Amino acid sequence: MRLEWWKYLGIAILLYTLLFGMLVPLGPGIVEVSPSQTNTGPGQEFEVWGYNTRFSQFEKLNVVLKLDDNHCVLAREYQVISDYRLKAIFDLPALPEGARSSEFATLIIYPAGTGTAILPSAVSLKEGDGDSSGAWVPESQFAFDRNTSLHFPYRNILMESIRNTYFHVALWFAMMFILGASMVYSIRYLRSGLLDWDLKANAYAQVGILIGCLGITTGMIWAANTWGKAWSWDIKQTMAAVAMLIYLAYFVLRSSIEDQEKRARTGAAYNIFAFATLIPLLYVVPRLVDSLHPGSGGNPAMGGEDLDNTMRLVFYPAIIGWTLLGTWVAQLTFRYLKILYLMRSRNLTEQ
């Protein structure tokens, strides 16, 4: 029996991804603080720009600068200009014992909207001259609410483009699954010698390459808007391009062998070899070298703070959805290749 339901499941999951991934709002965040460096002392004024914040809706805001868990200071007074803008005046106490000459402080505002707005390393503090009436207090004095409402986390450079996790990143995962399937079919071909398996391996590799190219181009668009350059020779970008080259070589290899059986055999062997080299290429080498991508050079990996529980709700289904869609397209390609092969062997086509 031919099973069809998974195709519709894949489409349903992708629709869910699209809806959920686009409609769930972003949590509140802080875009910019000015000035970004200042001396300690009384009456330091900061202007704050928020994103997705609703400052004017709340009676009392807590605007806090935090050095570490034991050194926080609450703003003496603040003035809400609009939902997205406020001014806060701090009495900054002298830097604690053992601090460096300048320290980065995190700015925290709560409640800011549907949760707490945080900007890490917002302000660099230097030791000033004036005495200060303020004093450091431990973080436990403040009750930052752990956000319960449904939203995706706000990250400063990413902003809304954090939603690309469900498209760009999920595409890469789907590509690995599709190429893995291609390799499995190659193994099956070598085991059995049935040409169908080789045609399947070919079809899956084609779709895998398609998804990989989409992964690279979508990544370039994302990179142009977050890192400032579409192509920055980041190690993962480079390795992804090399991976594409390996698979393009697979097609070159196939097209340069005339004999059907020999082509299938050589192609299968190279396909298995190519997939095996893909693993060190995409997962081992990038971890050794500094990278802008998460998961290398000391950056948190996927599953660290970059992926919170709300995002998991969309991210994992997104991978399944893209994989199912890719499988569908690959099945279509396989059926085309099969018919083409049959027609060729009966001399029905010149293609």
Place this chain on the structure above:
Amino acid sequence: MVRHLELYLAHLKNGFRSFYKMRISRVLSVIMLVFSTQLLWGQSQTLDYYRNSGKIYVVVAVIVLSFLGIVLFLINLDRRMRKMEKDLNQK
């Protein structure tokens, strides 16, 4: 006048088709499309703009591109199949 226009349009259409029949030019045009959009987006990177849109257009572009890529692949497959069917009908 209308006839002339029609002829002109048909001519344009044919030119377009023959242009797209050449594989290389198709690939090139896709690449050019991608790069030109990148240039346009790269230019408008002012903070005010970000504050208003929150870079949502990046997400839209990524989604559109990924679906477009798959659709283009399917269109190509469709075209190849039609060619095959034609061969089958001829013989």
Place this chain on the structure above:
Amino acid sequence: MTQIWSLIRKDWMIEWRLKYALSGLLLYLITLVFVIVISFQQISGPVWNVLYWILFLFVGMNAVLKSYQQESGQRKYYFQQLIDPVTLLISKTLYNIVLLFLAALLIYLLLSVFIESPVQHYALFLGTVAAVSVSFGICLTFISIVANQAAESATLAVIIGFPVLLPVLITGVRMSAFTIGMSMGGEIEGDFTILFAIDLLLLGLSLWLFPFLWKD
């Protein structure tokens, strides 16, 4: 075992008898080194490091890729009757590894004749060269076999060889950067482990896949 040894000896004999192969390689190497030295004149440590590996890549590909080409036509059928494919692959790989290692040493010697070498830890450098030679040997042997299935094998070998070799090459550059006193972050032991893991993976795969390519 004796079969492997005699196969290696056979390869060496052929290489030695066909003087043009070895001397061609040597000449190629010397020319490359000459061009580099003349055009760069002053070479700093990091540049030396990268140049060394690029030289190694070109010379290595040249040396190995043609070694399988002899194994075609009449002689191939003769061998197919005689030898187990695994034995043949092992002997080819071992021969290529030794050839690559010698080539790497030769490149180093030639370079250090003209330019002062920045290497500080000689034992580590030797270890790195040996480890990378092993990886290159395994990879290139398999690639040359795959490419030989097609008609235009020389071009194809380069096309499919470069991307496969790249991770090994990057790891090699990192490792030898340690030995010339540049810190790349992390530990060199980790790189050795990675190279070793890649070696095991690729060797296992080529041992498994070669019989499929060998039969006709």
